[in-house]
Amino acid sequence: MTVDEISNVVLREALAIHRGLGPGLFESVYETVLAGRLERAGLKLARQVAVPIIFDDLRFETAFRIDILVEDRLILEIKSVDQFHKVHAKQLLTYLRLMKLSLGLLLNFSGETMKEGIRRVVNDHHP
Numbered sequence: 001m002t003v004d005e006i007s008n009v010v011l012r013e014a015l016a017i018h019r020g021l022g023p024g025l026f027e028s029v030y031e032t033v034l035a036g037r038l039e040r041a042g043l044k045l046a047r048q049v050a051v052p053i054i055f056d057d058l059r060f061e062t063a064f065r066i067d068i069l070v071e072d073r074l075i076l077e078i079k080s081v082d083q084f085h086k087v088h089a090k091q092l093l094t095y096l097r098l099m100k101l102s103l104g105l106l107l108n109f110s111g112e113t114m115k116e117g118i119r120r121v122v123n124d125h126h127p
Contacts, residue, residue: 003073003103006043010076011118013037014107018114027080030109031067034078038070045070051098066095075104079117084108089121096123 017033031047038045046069053063068076077092084106092104102124108117 001071003071006071006074007103007105007120009041009043010034010038010070010074010105010107013041014109014118015114018109018117021109023080023110023112025080025109027067027078027109030080030107031078034076034107035068038068043070044072051095053098064095064098066099069099073101073103075099075101077104077106079106079108080110081108082110084117084119089119092121093123096121 013034017030017037021029021033035045035047047067049066049069050062051064051066052059052061066075067078070076075092075095077088077095079088088106092106096102096104102122104121104123106119106121111117
């Protein structure tokens with residue numbers, strides 16, 4: 001399965017969750033439910049993945065945490081905020097660069113519709 005195909009499964013599940021639960025819950029609730037649905041769809045994933053960073057010859061093992069890593073190729077950053085801010089995309093792009101991955105999805109479950117809460121972030125992605 002390509003990263004774009006994985007992304008399509010994630011988006012289908014996120015839309016179904018938003019329709020079913022609606023906006024206004026904590027990020028942790030959406031993360032838990034999305035992870036369960038993705039696993040049920042047969043995808044391998046890891047939650048709250050530690051991302052190390054090396055700076056000035058020092059290694060920090062848990063500098064960052066990825067909400068969900070799907071099939072070791074797609075990063076999901078889950079939000080439940082009024083609106084996206086530039087820092088959200090920058091945060092995800094940093095994760096992509098540190099993990100040497102090409103594609104991530106910002107998913108904000110707090111909007112009226114899920115469509116307005118989806119952002120693709122690309123790090124030199126070649127489909």
